[in-house]
Amino acid sequence: MVKLAIRLFDRSESSHVEMVVRQLHNRVKDGFLLTSVAEADAILISPNDPGFETLLNARKSAAEKCPVVYSDANTGRYGFFLSKPATTAGLLKLLEQLERFAADRTQSNPVPRKRAVTPNGYVTAVVEAAAGQGYFCIGNGQDSLYLNAQKRKAAVPVYLVSGKQLASRFAALIKSSPTVAVKPCPAVDYEEAASDSDFQPMDLDLLLWLLGANSHSRFDIATDQPFRLKNWPDFARLPYKRVYLKLAALLSGQAMTYTQLLNRPDVTDEDLRPFVCACAAIGLLEESEPVIAVSPARSTNKKTIEKIITRFFGRSRG
Amino acid sequence: MEESIKIVFTGTVGAGKTAAIRTLSDIPVVSTDVDVTDEVKAIKDTTTVAMDYGEVALDEQTTLALYGTPGQERFRYMWEILSAGALGVIIMIDNSRPDPISDLDIYLENFAPFIAESCAVVAVTHSDISDSPSLQDFHRYLGSKQMPCPVFQVDARDREQVLLLIDSMMAILDVA
Secondary structure, three states, X not given: OEEEXXXXXXXXXXHHHXXXXXXXXXXXXXXXXXXXXXXXXXXXXXXXXXXXXXXXXXXXXXXXXXXXXXXXXXXXXXXXXEEOOOOHHHHHHHHHHHHHHHXXXXXXXXXXXXXXXXXXXXXXXXXXXXXXXXXXXXXOOOOEEEEEOOOOEEEEEHHHXXXXXXXXHHHHHHHHOOOOEEEEOOHHHHHHHHOOOOEEEEEHHHHHHHHHHHOHHHEEEOOOOOEEEOOOOOOOOOOOOHHHHHHHHHHHOOOEOHHHHHOOOOOOHHHHHHHHHHHHHOOOEEEOOOOOOOOOOOOOOHHHHHHHHHHHHOOOOO | OOEEEEEEEEEOOOOOHHHHHXXXXXXXXXXXXXXXXXXXXXXXXXXXXXXXXXXXXXXOOEXXXXXXXXXXXXXXXXXXXXXXXXXXXXXEEEOOOOOHHHHHHHHHHHHHHHHHHOOEEEEEEOOOOOOOOOHHHHHHHHHHOOOOOOEEXXXXXXXXXXXXXXXXXXXXXXXX
């Protein structure tokens, strides 16, 4: 099945193509899927799009997403082409071409996909428990905290947390304790803890984020597997460093490997590792084929950005 | 030579555009408010009909201008005028309104050509009144529109949270 994305900034063009796609979809439901640019095999795009050349070059270099030129005339320069105005017959022919191309590419170049970031040890059990529906107790015999996975809530002893941060005792616990166990517990245990003044209620995602960011030695990272973010983390609720914003901006529109990120001059392992582990813990990471971003953003003067950062935040971006 | 750069705040009536600009501006915000006489009366007594304006001095030569657009769709002709040449747009959506996703869609549609060459950050306000749609719903919707923008639930009166919007915009522009 061909996964197609439409990226046309002209609203009337976009509306027309979407209408044609809907008409065709009613006829050949299993033939193709309309999806996001990140997920797509092929992208219908105008040659006037600022991201067009980037997309074209990405495809040339690594057999990535197919740009499909939406234009009046086929110059033959770009491979796949859909003539304006789109018709169901034209779209059907294009889909057949794309299907053949995808089949050939899969045969000649299968891409195995592995997990980019995998928790290990007890963190695996915590992440799995959080993804479930029940009640869980996490403890080491001395400290215990409780999860209500369905309501995405946790009850944590107040001495283990400090606002949106972990107290040093908790940090030490999750970093070093080999004896942490995660067990299902009766609902009443959670309810009792949640109503106890010695416990602090906490969003489960915040707990997982803190766990990921503070116990990154308990995650295995495949440095050559591209990944991206499903969406931006909710930094209004989750503690962050300013460099996390930049990482989120990088990874929300494209897939990159850990090594590629680390090769950027503004990214250090010290910042990157907790960020990706925290994102993995709350389920925001998604392995992907090595897509290069189709960024339409015009380049903004870096000095302008620095002036704004310095004015509002008092120092240059880290 | 003096340089002026700008950021635009847009979004639904009552979402907090004026409040957000007020938290950042060095000067008292200049507003073109008038008494409301239509359905907006149920939300507030006055509304912006042309623009809000605040500014921040970045250095001796550079001013960051903060423009707030009128929220009502019938003033949409102002949206394009105000966004011309801006660094980006912050779209503020009042989550207590009947259909916040459709509200967002109106702004995404109208600002689409602008967003294509700059960037957008979405701020969801009044989530204390209504937590639906969720942030995940907004992300899902933006994904279907090929717009992986940041979305945050914020209080427009909280300077730290408004700064997060600015900081996210700078991060996007920085890596573009």
